[in-house]
Amino acid sequence: MKISQETHTSHISQRxxxxxxxxxSQLLEMGGLVEQQVKxxxxxxxxxxxxxxxxxxxxxxxxxxxxxxxxxxxTHILARRQPAASDLRLVxxxxxxxxxxxxxxxxxxxxAKATLRLAEEGSSPRxxxxxRHLGSHVRQxxxxxxxxxxxxxxxxxxxxxxxxxxxxLEYRSATRALITFMMEDPRSISQVMNIMxxxxxxxxxxxxxxxxxxxxxxxxxxxxxxxxxxxxxxKVVMHQDELEPPQLGQSSEDEGExxx
Amino acid sequence: MKISQETHTSHISQRxxxxxxxxxSQLLEMGGLVEQQVKxxxxxxxxxxxxxxxxxxxxxxxxxxxxxxxxxxxTHILARRQPAASDLRLVxxxxxxxxxxxxxxxxxxxxAKATLRLAEEGSSPRxxxxxRHLGSHVRQxxxxxxxxxxxxxxxxxxxxxxxxxxxxLEYRSATRALITFMMEDPRSISQVMNIMxxxxxxxxxxxxxxxxxxxxxxxxxxxxxxxxxxxxxxKVVMHQDELEPPQLGQSSEDEGExxx
Numbered sequence: 001m002k003i004s005q006e007t008h009t010s011h012i013s014q015r016x017x018x019x020x021x022x023x024x025s026q027l028l029e030m031g032g033l034v035e036q037q038v039k040x041x042x043x044x045x046x047x048x049x050x051x052x053x054x055x056x057x058x059x060x061x062x063x064x065x066x067x068x069x070x071x072x073x074x075t076h077i078l079a080r081r082q083p084a085a086s087d088l089r090l091v092x093x094x095x096x097x098x099x100x101x102x103x104x105x106x107x108x109x110x111x112a113k114a115t116l117r118l119a120e121e122g123s124s125p126r127x128x129x130x131x132r133h134l135g136s137h138v139r140q141x142x143x144x145x146x147x148x149x150x151x152x153x154x155x156x157x158x159x160x161x162x163x164x165x166x167x168x169l170e171y172r173s174a175t176r177a178l179i180t181f182m183m184e185d186p187r188s189i190s191q192v193m194n195i196m197x198x199x200x201x202x203x204x205x206x207x208x209x210x211x212x213x214x215x216x217x218x219x220x221x222x223x224x225x226x227x228x229x230x231x232x233x234x235k236v237v238m239h240q241d242e243l244e245p246p247q248l249g250q251s252s253e254d255e256g257e258x259x260x
Numbered sequence: 261m262k263i264s265q266e267t268h269t270s271h272i273s274q275r276x277x278x279x280x281x282x283x284x285s286q287l288l289e290m291g292g293l294v295e296q297q298v299k300x301x302x303x304x305x306x307x308x309x310x311x312x313x314x315x316x317x318x319x320x321x322x323x324x325x326x327x328x329x330x331x332x333x334x335t336h337i338l339a340r341r342q343p344a345a346s347d348l349r350l351v352x353x354x355x356x357x358x359x360x361x362x363x364x365x366x367x368x369x370x371x372a373k374a375t376l377r378l379a380e381e382g383s384s385p386r387x388x389x390x391x392r393h394l395g396s397h398v399r400q401x402x403x404x405x406x407x408x409x410x411x412x413x414x415x416x417x418x419x420x421x422x423x424x425x426x427x428x429l430e431y432r433s434a435t436r437a438l439i440t441f442m443m444e445d446p447r448s449i450s451q452v453m454n455i456m457x458x459x460x461x462x463x464x465x466x467x468x469x470x471x472x473x474x475x476x477x478x479x480x481x482x483x484x485x486x487x488x489x490x491x492x493x494x495k496v497v498m499h500q501d502e503l504e505p506p507q508l509g510q511s512s513e514d515e516g517e518x519x520x
C-alpha cells in the first residue's frame with residue numbers, strides 16, 4: 001500500500017489533517033503554475049511571441065509570492081503542530097520543493113527574457129528545434145515529478161531521476177551543434193548565444209525536477225537519496241513494496257524520536 | 261543589542277543550546293569549505309592547474325555529505341525539540357542555507373570541470389582576467405554572508421544584497437566583451453565558451469550568497485525578505501535597532517503561535 005490522500009483522515013486532529021492537505025495542494029497548485037510558465041516561455045521563444053513572454057515575466061511574481069505563502073504556512077505548522085515522523089517529512093519536503101519550483105519559475109522567466117532580446121536583435125538562425133525538444137522533455141519531467149508528489153508514487157519519482165541523464169545528453173549534443181554553427185557563421189553569435197542560455201536554463205529545469213523526485217522518495221521512504229546512484233535508489237524504492245509504509249497524519253514516534 | 265552566541269546559553273536546556281550551536285558551527289564549517297572550493301576552482305582555471313581542479317571535483321562529495329549530515333541533525337532537532345520562534349527560524353535558516361552552499365559547491369565543481377576541458381582543448385585566448393575578477397568578488401560575498409550568519413549581523417547581510425547588483429553588471433559587461441571577441445576570432449569559440457559558462461557559474465554563486473544574506477535577515481528579524489527591494493529590506497533592518505530582538509534559545513511563543 002502506498003501512502004495516499006486517504007491516510008490523512010486518520011489523523012487525531014481533523015484540523016491538522018486539513019492543514020497538511022492544504023500545503024500539499026498549494027504545492028501542487030504552485031507546481032501547475034510553474035509547469036505552465038515553462039511551457040509558455042518555450043512557446044514564446046519558438047513563436048517569437050513577445051506578448052506571451054511579457055506575461056511569463058509578470059507571472060513570475062505570482063510564483064515568488066506563492067513560495068513565501070506556502071513557506072509561511074509550513075513554518076506555522078512546525079511551530080504549532082510540532083509534527084513528527086512522516087508528517088514532519090511532508091512539511092520539510094514541501095519547504096524544499098517550493099524552493100526548486102521557484103527556481104524553475106526563475107528559469108522560465110530567463111527564457112522569456114531571451115524571447116524579448118531576440119525580438120530586438122533579430123531571431124537566431126538556429127536552435128529553436130533543440131529548445132522546443134528539450135523544453136517539452138523537461139516540462140514532462142516537472143509534470144511527472146508533481147504527479148509523483150500528488151500520488152506519493154516512488155516508482156514514478158525514480159523514472160524522473162532516470163530521465164535526467166537523457167536530458168543531459170540532449171543538452172550537450174544541442175550545445176555542441178550550436179557551437180559548431182557559430183564557428184561557421186560568426187555574425188550570428190550574439191543571437192545564437194541567447195538560445196545557448198535558454199538550453200542551459202532548460203537543463204537546470206531538469207535538475208530541479210530531479211530534486212522534486214528525490215523529495216518524494218524522502219517523503220515516502222524516510223531516506224535522503226540526494227547524491228545516491230539511481231541503482232541504489234531503486235533498492236530503497238523496491239524495499240518499500242515489502243514493508244508497511246509510514247502513514248501520513250499519524251505523527252507517531254516510530255523513528256526513535258522522543259520528546260523531552 | 262544583536263542576537264549573539266552568548267544568548268544561546270540562556271536556554272532552559274543546556275543540551276538543546278549545544279545542539280543549536282552545533283548546527284550553526286557545522287553550517288559555518290560547510291561554508292568555509294565551499295568558499296575555499298570557489299577560490300580553488302577559480303585559481304585552477306586561471307593557472308591551468310589540473311591537479312587542483314581534480315581536487316575540487318573530489319572535495320565536492322564532502323560538501324554534499326555535509327549537507328545531508330546537517331539536514332539530518334536539523335530534522336532531529338525539529339522532531340525532538342519542537343523549537344518555536346527564533347530557535348525554529350535558526351533551524352529553518354540552516355536547512356535553507358545548506359541547500360545554497362551545496363549549490364555553490366556545484367558551481368565550483370563545474371568551474372573545475374571547465375579547467376580540465378580547457379587543458380584538453382587548449383586554453384582560451386580571453387576571459388581569465390574577467391573570471392578572476394568576478395571570482396574574487398563573489399567569493400568575498402560568500403565570506404561576508406557567512407560572517408553575517410556567524411554574527412547575526414543584518415547590516416552586513418544587507419551589504420551583501422547590495423553587492424549582487426554590482427556583480428550582475430560585471431557579469432554582463434564581461435560576457436558582452438567575450439561575445440564581441442568570439443565574433444572577431446571564431447576559431448576560439450569553443451575555448452571561450454568554457455569561460456562563458458564559468459562566468460555564469462560565478463554569477464550564480466553571487467545569487468546564492470544573496471540568498472544566504474536573506475536567511476540572516478529572516479533569522480534575526482523574523483521577516484521573509486525574499487523578493488523584497490533592498491530599500492524595503494533596509495527599513496526592516498533599521499527597525500531592528502529600535503526593538504529588543506528575539507533571543508535565540510528561548511523557544512518562547514512570542515509570535516502568537518500557540519500549541520494545541
